[in-house]
Amino acid sequence: MTTTVQPKELKLKELAKGEDRFVHGHRMCAGCGAPIVVKQVLMATNYPIIASNATGCLEVSSCIQQFTAWKIPWIHSAFENAAATISGVEAMYKSLVKQGKLDDRNVKFVAFGGDGGTYDIGFQSLSGAMERGHDMMYVCYDNGAYMNTGIQRSSATPFGANTTTCPAGDAIPGKLQQRKDLTRIMAAHGIPYAAQASPSNWLDLMKKVQKAFEIKGPKFLNVISPCNRGWRSKTDDAIALSRLAVETCYWPLYEVENGALKITVKPKEKKPLTEFLKPQGRFKHMFAPENEWMLKQAQEYVDAQWEHLLKEEAFWTEAKK
């Protein structure tokens, strides 16, 4: 028999009465975005959750010897295999239920990984787990670099950013490539649900998590996760910056459900990208007069991506009529 789980009411007053499943005492830096992302994902649902975690800031700081911040079963094995690990746990669970050795408690399986562990090194294990069709959700907290080992560029690092492996100086003015669009790549796997979210828009994020958990099969959620150490910003601006990322359309909030794309939050007024870039030291050199072309190029890229999204959304709205 499958246990039924009550849906969670997404009202702040009600949510605040609940128990945290990711607790204090973890050792993420002051003002880090990742714990906010994790707490919101876990808070969105009453389902029991089992999670795996790729090596990275979140993993090393949330479980140090006998100190774990997780109040759910949680497993870490390596950097590159968070998706493979949880897919194995999910397969085992299904098998035990089928053999009658376990009651189906409607457990949901989640993998958490940073952008390095997701876009780059964990990419093939992620792609494989999605293709095999496991009933799981992969959550990437995207802080745009390998932060845990000292801010090395990843394929999620935005164009122009200064990192320790693409340092802005005489040779290059920061990262010369645009970011890999992983959310679209995951959607192109033909999975039933892929979406982008931001901790600033907690309700949108939690609705996406709720929706994803009602869908059988592989799901992917990409969440922007400010890192004040790597972004060279202030400790208090994780939410303000993730909000600006949304308002400038640098980080559009959308979902792709069975192929159909929908933008879930449209900024009232699209702000210039510089409002997102300016407070971050990693883009400082882009504001030098000789690097004006970089600001232009970064803005043009965001504009083109946003236009493309709008067109695609219009196509799906039309197709559904």
Place this chain on the structure above:
Amino acid sequence: MSKKFWETLPQGSVVLEAGSSAKFKTGGWRSMRPKWIEENCIQCMFCWMYCPDMSIKVTAEGKRAEFDYDYCKGCGICALECPGKKGKKAIVMEEEGK
């Protein structure tokens, strides 16, 4: 050589106490200290939703209570996000130890 099965592999580290990190107090990291000015608080709970360190206590009725200074790292997110009442913030950051 005898065959080895997965049961014989070393298990790695296993932590059986969920949420045991609460035994590790992170309040000592703080250089800035948030102060709650209750009369300006509209109970919107934004501070609670955005705190990365689960350091805002909540009453059984779901109302905002005092800060949990045992864990608060003093990042200031709560103060920045607090809308307060009529433009007056319900959270201000003060230098620790003053």
